[in-house]
Amino acid sequence: MSDQPAHRLSKDVASPSVIPENAYAPGGFRAQSRFSDPSAEPPPEWTAPTPPNGIPVPPVDVAPVEPPVYEPPVYAPPVYGPQVYGDPGYEDPPPYLDLSTVALLGERKRAPSEGWRRWLYYGSAKLINLGEGPKTVRRRTLTAQVQRPLRGCYRIAVLSLKGGVGKTTITATLGATLASVRGDRVIAVDANPDRGTLSQKVPLETPATVRHLLRDAEGIQAYSDVRAYTSQGPSRLEVLASESDPAVSEAFSSDDYIRTLDVLERFYSLVLTDCGTGLMHSAMAAVLSKADALVVVSSGSVDGARSASATLDWLDAHGHQEMVRNSVAVINAVRPRSGKVDMKKVVDHFNRRCRAVLQVPFDPHLEEGAEISLDSLKPETRSALLELSAVVAAGFVGARRPA
Template identity: 70%
Template sequence: MSEPSNAADNRRPQHLVADENDTAPTIFRAQNRFIDPAQQPVAPAGPVGPPAPGYPPPGPPPGLQPAASQPVTPQPVAPQPAPAPEQLPPPYFDLSTVALLGQPKRAPTEGWRKWLYTASLHLINLGDSPRVRRRNELVEQVRRPLRGCYRIAVLSLKGGVGKTTVTATLGATLATIRGDRVVAVDANPDRGTLSQKVPLETPATVRHLLRDAEGIQTYSDVRAYTSQGPSRLEVLASETDPAVSEAFSAEDYTRTLEVLERFYNLVLTDCGTGLMHSAMSAVLAKADALVVVSSGSVDGARSASATLDWLNAHGYRDMVRNSITVINGVRSRSRSGRGTKVDLTKVVDHFARRCRAVVTVPFDAHLEEGAEISLDRLAPQTREALLELAAVVAAGFPATARTNA
């Protein structure tokens, strides 16, 4: 009896029976169902018809660029929607005192408003007057934070206009309102009188400071060479002998400043009337602010204007634009005809066009004495003018720390 498998093979057509060594291509080749890729006919090059609907147009394979002779039409790019902004967590509630308790209204400090506030058992609070609020704003401006040492030069081409007085009163105002150290240096080569504006505590002068400069290490060391007034303004006196003080050179002033700026935040320099003496070049080179003093007279205004002209002609244009002009000792007109006849409005306008600010300091009987200065003895108008001057100076303080040069 034959094997079933052989019977099955006998029943299939002979051309479908394959040996064990036969492969699928052999069977498909026998049935003309296999096409050899090497024998595939190549289609002749020619125009390509339009693609079938729903299929993209033919293009070069990825990584290949079309020929230069065939221009490529750029396809429009659909705009992408902007990403949604990142959702930040809600900020924490401010826990400051003002946010939690509110800003209390200040009680009036003077005048009938204070009397009414006291008489009503603190029920009627009208606050301070506009004048008092303005003064408080100036005080806050004077207390502006200061980093490093700020150097102010006070000068005038004409003597007798109150340059030393302005230096002493400005320094006293700054020292009284601010909490840092303020010192005024007498750099007048012609026997300066700055030391006479404060009680004399020591006979030491700038010459003694320079002689012992290497041994000065602390503030208490330098304090032995200065005199301090009730306002906390310190003064470093100059030599009383004109022959010695004339030798105060630019190098001496630079060395003096190197010592003082280590211990003081504000250094005011009372310059001489001569712009050509030896120390003036160093004073102008080291100054951060310039205060030009003028009187209310015609010759005083002309001398102050000539001072600005000289500075412009010698390369200090930027310093002139940022300078402050002080019209000192102005007498107001009275019904009796006393007082200045100069049109101060035109004088102020002249210097306002050339400088950063102009401040008018009225005549004061206490300052006319020429002795030690006490701010408490000044007239209210004089104190307000000096406060405005100090605020204008403080407005020029740098916002960032400056390296002392």
């Protein structure tokens, strides 16, 4: 047996007889006064009478909450910018679609118009309707963009410093696409001083030229009067030819071009100008000052891309920076293959300088250099021209002017 006390035998077993080692230490609980003297008087708050309404609570400064006052809403008509037609920034108010056919009846699913979807639709007795394919939907979307409403006259200048890149071809095909898709009148003016060939892209209906139009400008009062000086193709594109004699056409000055526009703007919604290769030509200043959109044409070759870039450099250096930023670059494949030129780098170069870059593939029908028929073009070429027309039509909203 150990000599240790009983309370020291086990530290793990709790016992009421166990006394902590520090029980008698100074300041321990034995030295604390745990009980008060019963003969002492209780604190005054213990014996105070309880108020009849409870213990008072000190007031709190809180602002009275007033009920909200209902104010009827005041109708204010929406503001759509300048309200006077013709002012810069004028915008049409958005249409009310609450009572539209689509809102009331829902949009019906179109039946497929081409491809295997169409065969499946009619082969299943019109029970399986997969709708239009992605290509058809894309084409309908671009067509709707080309058909965007236009007020006044919109002028498009097509130019390039280098010949042989298909500038006249792009002018004719772009104008033909716009004329065939839209319902208004479209005309292309040949402003090339070196015997332009724009009139050869449509069937020749009259030997009259821009000189004859200017000679008789005072007597032109109706559209039928202008129609006597133009030739129209199957796409409804009209062409105003230039003089075949370079010596005579060289006299086509800026004043002559402005007078020509004054006549055409009264009867046409779109005027395309096929510019010459010389930027210092006398009429070029008027063409650039009157143009709403600029289309710069380049080929897929090295010299063609450099010439198109030099055209933009010249415009930048002569105060046309805004026109360059809003221009459209067209890379036209005038040959079946573009050799070893990296077209991605060419496209990237013009993307940094222009609003958009479009590529028109090579087409044997365009290589012929004769009259252009849109039906004779390859589907890829027609799709590229439709996309080019939609990109050009994107600028219609910001350039509306009174006629």
